[in-house]
Amino acid sequence: MTSLLATVAIPDLLVFLLGALLCLVGAVSILTVKNPVHAALSLVMTLFGIAVLFIELQADFLAAVQIIVYAGAIVVLFLFVIMFLGVDREEDLAVEPIVGQRPLAAVLITALMASIVALGLVGHFEVGPATQTGMLHGGAGNVADLGRSVFTTYLFAFEATAGLLIIAVVGAVVLARRNNPDDHVAESQVEELA
Amino acid sequence: MSIPLSWFIILATLLFGIGAFGVLVRRNVLVMFMCVELMLNAANLALVAFARSLNDVGGETTVFFVLVVAAAEVVVGLGIVVAIFRRRHSAVADELSEMGG
Numbered sequence: 001m002t003s004l005l006a007t008v009a010i011p012d013l014l015v016f017l018l019g020a021l022l023c024l025v026g027a028v029s030i031l032t033v034k035n036p037v038h039a040a041l042s043l044v045m046t047l048f049g050i051a052v053l054f055i056e057l058q059a060d061f062l063a064a065v066q067i068i069v070y071a072g073a074i075v076v077l078f079l080f081v082i083m084f085l086g087v088d089r090e091e092d093l094a095v096e097p098i099v100g101q102r103p104l105a106a107v108l109i110t111a112l113m114a115s116i117v118a119l120g121l122v123g124h125f126e127v128g129p130a131t132q133t134g135m136l137h138g139g140a141g142n143v144a145d146l147g148r149s150v151f152t153t154y155l156f157a158f159e160a161t162a163g164l165l166i167i168a169v170v171g172a173v174v175l176a177r178r179n180n181p182d183d184h185v186a187e188s189q190v191e192e193l194a
Numbered sequence: 195m196s197i198p199l200s201w202f203i204i205l206a207t208l209l210f211g212i213g214a215f216g217v218l219v220r221r222n223v224l225v226m227f228m229c230v231e232l233m234l235n236a237a238n239l240a241l242v243a244f245a246r247s248l249n250d251v252g253g254e255t256t257v258f259f260v261l262v263v264a265a266a267e268v269v270v271g272l273g274i275v276v277a278i279f280r281r282r283h284s285a286v287a288d289e290l291s292e293m294g295g
Contacts (some may be wrong), residue, residue, distance in 0.1 A: 004288035012196050016197045016201065019224050023205065024208065024212075027208075027232055028212065029291075030229060030232065036222055041224045045257045046235065050239055053202070053205075053242075056196075058203070058246065059246070059254055065258070065261055066261070074231065074265060074268050077268060077272060087285045097221065101218070102219050105219050106215065109214050109215045109218070110213045113207050113208065116210075117204065117207060118210050146258065148251075149252070149254075150255055150258060151250045154255055161259060161262045164263065165266055168267075169269065171273065172269045172270055173273075175270070175277045176272075176276040176277060178280075
């Protein structure tokens with residue numbers, strides 16, 4: 001461990017530890033807090049920690065997008081829905097719907113994580129030709145690399161995401177729309193089916 | 195020298211495990227949804243770490259698309275939660291059991 005610490009620069013180590021601490025504390029508090037609003041705020045903490053780690057990995061653009069899209073848009077959407085529905089009250093965490101659910105989940109998740117770490121230990125990450133989509137330069141050149149890749153190799157996928165976002169917005173409007181009061185027939189049919 | 199790849203992978207594994215545990219044990223559908231976001235972010239972290247380690251921009255491009263798909267997924271998912279809440283007046287997953295025997 002000491003030899004490993006000697007090979008890592010102190011500023012890198014500090015940034016990594018800060019990011020890791022933010023991530024893990026936020027993640028554990030999502031599990032343990034009772035109020036959904038507090039869980040959403042813990043999620044912001046985790047997402048911010050991930051952004052710090054992205055900066056440590058020199059993915060500056062993705063760190064900015066992480067803050068803007070996740071912490072800015074997605075968590076605000078979560079908070080909006082929590083307050084819109086009025087479910088921002090405490091939840092009883094002692095209730096266990098299925099007997100032995102939590103120990104079983106803990107065993108399963110521990111096995112999952114152990115198998116991932118074991119795969120990392122026994123596997124050797126040898127890939128074929130070094131890159132299909134282009135080299136990654138550090139620092140400011142990074143955004144240019146990402147942009148070139150998105151607008152050349154992945155241009156079709158990029159255009160398809162535009163369609164996906166439109167479909168998602170239309171779908172959300174259709175799902176969350178309040179039913180028309182005149183629409184009794186459709187409503188009663190749904191009630192019969194339910 | 196920068197941080198070794200394995201540290202990031204272990205951290206991503208831990209975050210993914212915490213997220214999966216949350217999906218399994220929490221009862222509020224909104225909190226379960228937040229745990230799914232946690233799992234997505236753990237995968238993103240692993241992708242960026244591998245992109246840096248293998249010096250390949252493909253990993254970062256994938257993370258870019260994952261962000262877009264996650265935004266769409268959250269919009270549709272929360273739409274479904276709102277629609278369920280209108281009908282059932284509950285955001286607890288265990289109470290949505292009318293399909294059960």
